[in-house]
Amino acid sequence: MKYPIVLKKIIGVENYKTYVPDLPGCEGNGVSIDVSLNNINDSIAAHLSILAEYGEAIPHATTIENHLAAYPNVIWCIIDIDITPYLGKSHKINVTLPELLIKQIDNRVSKSSAYKTRSGFIASACISELNK
Structure with a gap:
Protein backbone atom coordinates (compact mmCIF):
# COMPACT_ATOMS: atom_id res chain seq x y z
CA MET A 1 0.00 0.00 0.00
CA LYS A 2 1.35 3.43 -0.90
CA TYR A 3 1.07 5.82 2.03
CA PRO A 4 1.62 9.56 1.54
CA ILE A 5 4.27 10.96 3.86
CA VAL A 6 4.59 14.55 5.05
CA LEU A 7 8.19 15.72 5.31
CA LYS A 8 8.80 19.03 7.03
CA LYS A 9 12.06 20.82 7.74
CA ILE A 10 12.26 22.06 11.31
CA ILE A 11 13.34 25.70 11.15
CA GLY A 12 16.52 26.59 13.03
CA VAL A 13 17.83 23.06 13.50
CA GLU A 14 19.16 20.31 11.27
CA ASN A 15 16.14 18.08 11.64
CA TYR A 16 13.23 16.83 9.54
CA LYS A 17 9.88 15.70 10.90
CA THR A 18 7.74 13.12 9.10
CA TYR A 19 4.06 12.27 9.50
CA VAL A 20 1.76 9.65 8.00
CA PRO A 21 -1.64 11.35 7.80
CA ASP A 22 -3.45 8.05 7.15
CA LEU A 23 -1.92 6.51 10.28
CA PRO A 24 -2.71 8.96 13.11
CA GLY A 25 0.11 9.16 15.62
CA CYS A 26 2.68 7.65 13.26
CA GLU A 27 5.59 10.10 13.20
CA GLY A 28 9.33 10.13 12.83
CA ASN A 29 12.28 12.45 12.48
CA GLY A 30 15.88 12.51 11.37
CA VAL A 31 18.89 14.73 10.73
CA SER A 32 18.46 14.42 6.95
CA ILE A 33 15.72 13.63 4.49
CA ASP A 34 17.11 10.11 3.91
CA VAL A 35 17.41 9.36 7.64
CA SER A 36 13.96 10.75 8.29
CA LEU A 37 12.39 8.59 5.56
CA ASN A 38 14.20 5.49 6.85
CA ASN A 39 12.96 6.24 10.36
CA ILE A 40 9.35 6.75 9.24
CA ASN A 41 9.51 3.43 7.42
CA ASP A 42 10.42 1.78 10.74
CA SER A 43 7.69 3.75 12.53
CA ILE A 44 5.09 2.57 10.02
CA ALA A 45 6.14 -1.07 10.53
CA ALA A 46 5.89 -0.68 14.31
CA HIS A 47 2.53 1.11 14.04
CA LEU A 48 1.05 -1.59 11.79
CA SER A 49 2.42 -4.33 14.07
CA ILE A 50 0.60 -2.81 17.03
CA LEU A 51 -2.64 -2.53 15.05
CA ALA A 52 -2.31 -6.18 13.99
CA GLU A 53 -1.54 -7.27 17.54
CA TYR A 54 -4.80 -5.72 18.75
CA GLY A 55 -6.80 -7.02 15.80
CA GLU A 56 -7.41 -3.55 14.41
CA ALA A 57 -7.93 -2.96 10.69
CA ILE A 58 -5.04 -1.53 8.70
CA PRO A 59 -6.08 1.98 7.56
CA HIS A 60 -6.29 2.45 3.81
CA ALA A 61 -3.89 4.83 2.16
CA THR A 62 -5.47 7.87 0.57
CA THR A 63 -4.12 10.37 -1.91
CA ILE A 64 -1.95 13.36 -1.17
CA GLU A 65 -4.78 15.59 -2.42
CA ASN A 66 -6.89 14.47 0.56
CA HIS A 67 -4.36 16.04 2.95
CA LEU A 68 -3.14 19.17 1.16
CA ALA A 69 -5.23 21.60 3.19
CA ALA A 70 -4.09 20.15 6.53
CA TYR A 71 -0.38 20.20 5.62
CA PRO A 72 0.56 23.31 3.63
CA ASN A 73 4.16 24.12 2.66
CA VAL A 74 5.61 20.64 3.13
CA ILE A 75 7.37 18.08 0.98
CA TRP A 76 5.26 15.06 0.03
CA CYS A 77 6.68 11.57 -0.37
CA ILE A 78 5.14 8.18 -1.00
CA ILE A 79 6.26 5.02 0.81
CA ASP A 80 5.12 1.65 -0.51
CA ILE A 81 4.49 -0.74 2.40
CA ASP A 82 3.65 -4.43 2.03
CA ILE A 83 0.78 -4.76 4.50
CA THR A 84 0.28 -8.51 4.13
CA PRO A 85 2.40 -9.35 7.20
CA TYR A 86 0.00 -7.25 9.28
CA LEU A 87 -3.23 -8.84 8.04
CA GLY A 88 -3.05 -11.85 10.34
CA LYS A 89 -2.26 -15.51 10.05
CA SER A 90 -2.55 -17.09 6.60
Whole structure:
Protein backbone atom coordinates (compact mmCIF):
# COMPACT_ATOMS: atom_id res chain seq x y z
CA MET A 1 0.00 0.00 0.00
CA LYS A 2 1.35 3.43 -0.90
CA TYR A 3 1.07 5.82 2.03
CA PRO A 4 1.62 9.56 1.54
CA ILE A 5 4.27 10.96 3.86
CA VAL A 6 4.59 14.55 5.05
CA LEU A 7 8.19 15.72 5.31
CA LYS A 8 8.80 19.03 7.03
CA LYS A 9 12.06 20.82 7.74
CA ILE A 10 12.26 22.06 11.31
CA ILE A 11 13.34 25.70 11.15
CA GLY A 12 16.52 26.59 13.03
CA VAL A 13 17.83 23.06 13.50
CA GLU A 14 19.16 20.31 11.27
CA ASN A 15 16.14 18.08 11.64
CA TYR A 16 13.23 16.83 9.54
CA LYS A 17 9.88 15.70 10.90
CA THR A 18 7.74 13.12 9.10
CA TYR A 19 4.06 12.27 9.50
CA VAL A 20 1.76 9.65 8.00
CA PRO A 21 -1.64 11.35 7.80
CA ASP A 22 -3.45 8.05 7.15
CA LEU A 23 -1.92 6.51 10.28
CA PRO A 24 -2.71 8.96 13.11
CA GLY A 25 0.11 9.16 15.62
CA CYS A 26 2.68 7.65 13.26
CA GLU A 27 5.59 10.10 13.20
CA GLY A 28 9.33 10.13 12.83
CA ASN A 29 12.28 12.45 12.48
CA GLY A 30 15.88 12.51 11.37
CA VAL A 31 18.89 14.73 10.73
CA SER A 32 18.46 14.42 6.95
CA ILE A 33 15.72 13.63 4.49
CA ASP A 34 17.11 10.11 3.91
CA VAL A 35 17.41 9.36 7.64
CA SER A 36 13.96 10.75 8.29
CA LEU A 37 12.39 8.59 5.56
CA ASN A 38 14.20 5.49 6.85
CA ASN A 39 12.96 6.24 10.36
CA ILE A 40 9.35 6.75 9.24
CA ASN A 41 9.51 3.43 7.42
CA ASP A 42 10.42 1.78 10.74
CA SER A 43 7.69 3.75 12.53
CA ILE A 44 5.09 2.57 10.02
CA ALA A 45 6.14 -1.07 10.53
CA ALA A 46 5.89 -0.68 14.31
CA HIS A 47 2.53 1.11 14.04
CA LEU A 48 1.05 -1.59 11.79
CA SER A 49 2.42 -4.33 14.07
CA ILE A 50 0.60 -2.81 17.03
CA LEU A 51 -2.64 -2.53 15.05
CA ALA A 52 -2.31 -6.18 13.99
CA GLU A 53 -1.54 -7.27 17.54
CA TYR A 54 -4.80 -5.72 18.75
CA GLY A 55 -6.80 -7.02 15.80
CA GLU A 56 -7.41 -3.55 14.41
CA ALA A 57 -7.93 -2.96 10.69
CA ILE A 58 -5.04 -1.53 8.70
CA PRO A 59 -6.08 1.98 7.56
CA HIS A 60 -6.29 2.45 3.81
CA ALA A 61 -3.89 4.83 2.16
CA THR A 62 -5.47 7.87 0.57
CA THR A 63 -4.12 10.37 -1.91
CA ILE A 64 -1.95 13.36 -1.17
CA GLU A 65 -4.78 15.59 -2.42
CA ASN A 66 -6.89 14.47 0.56
CA HIS A 67 -4.36 16.04 2.95
CA LEU A 68 -3.14 19.17 1.16
CA ALA A 69 -5.23 21.60 3.19
CA ALA A 70 -4.09 20.15 6.53
CA TYR A 71 -0.38 20.20 5.62
CA PRO A 72 0.56 23.31 3.63
CA ASN A 73 4.16 24.12 2.66
CA VAL A 74 5.61 20.64 3.13
CA ILE A 75 7.37 18.08 0.98
CA TRP A 76 5.26 15.06 0.03
CA CYS A 77 6.68 11.57 -0.37
CA ILE A 78 5.14 8.18 -1.00
CA ILE A 79 6.26 5.02 0.81
CA ASP A 80 5.12 1.65 -0.51
CA ILE A 81 4.49 -0.74 2.40
CA ASP A 82 3.65 -4.43 2.03
CA ILE A 83 0.78 -4.76 4.50
CA THR A 84 0.28 -8.51 4.13
CA PRO A 85 2.40 -9.35 7.20
CA TYR A 86 0.00 -7.25 9.28
CA LEU A 87 -3.23 -8.84 8.04
CA GLY A 88 -3.05 -11.85 10.34
CA LYS A 89 -2.26 -15.51 10.05
CA SER A 90 -2.55 -17.09 6.60
CA HIS A 91 -5.21 -19.69 5.98
CA LYS A 92 -5.40 -22.12 3.12
CA ILE A 93 -8.59 -21.92 1.05
CA ASN A 94 -9.78 -23.50 -2.17
CA VAL A 95 -10.46 -21.13 -5.04
CA THR A 96 -11.85 -22.13 -8.41
CA LEU A 97 -10.60 -20.04 -11.34
CA PRO A 98 -10.73 -20.48 -15.12
CA GLU A 99 -7.66 -22.19 -16.58
CA LEU A 100 -6.73 -19.24 -18.81
CA LEU A 101 -6.87 -16.86 -15.85
CA ILE A 102 -4.58 -19.15 -13.84
CA LYS A 103 -2.11 -19.21 -16.75
CA GLN A 104 -2.18 -15.42 -16.96
CA ILE A 105 -1.59 -15.12 -13.22
CA ASP A 106 1.29 -17.60 -13.33
CA ASN A 107 2.80 -15.77 -16.30
CA ARG A 108 2.67 -12.44 -14.46
CA VAL A 109 4.13 -13.97 -11.27
CA SER A 110 7.03 -15.52 -13.20
CA LYS A 111 7.90 -12.19 -14.85
CA SER A 112 7.52 -9.86 -11.87
CA SER A 113 9.58 -9.61 -8.71
CA ALA A 114 6.64 -7.90 -7.01
CA TYR A 115 4.84 -11.23 -6.65
CA LYS A 116 6.59 -14.26 -5.22
CA THR A 117 3.69 -16.68 -5.55
CA ARG A 118 0.27 -17.09 -7.13
CA SER A 119 -1.28 -16.61 -3.69
CA GLY A 120 0.67 -13.38 -3.23
CA PHE A 121 -0.61 -12.08 -6.55
CA ILE A 122 -4.21 -12.95 -5.70
CA ALA A 123 -3.86 -11.38 -2.23
CA SER A 124 -2.48 -8.15 -3.77
CA ALA A 125 -5.33 -8.03 -6.27
CA CYS A 126 -7.86 -8.54 -3.47
CA ILE A 127 -6.31 -5.79 -1.32
CA SER A 128 -6.31 -3.43 -4.31
CA GLU A 129 -9.97 -4.14 -5.04
CA LEU A 130 -10.98 -3.76 -1.38
CA ASN A 131 -9.23 -0.38 -1.18
CA LYS A 132 -11.47 1.07 -3.91
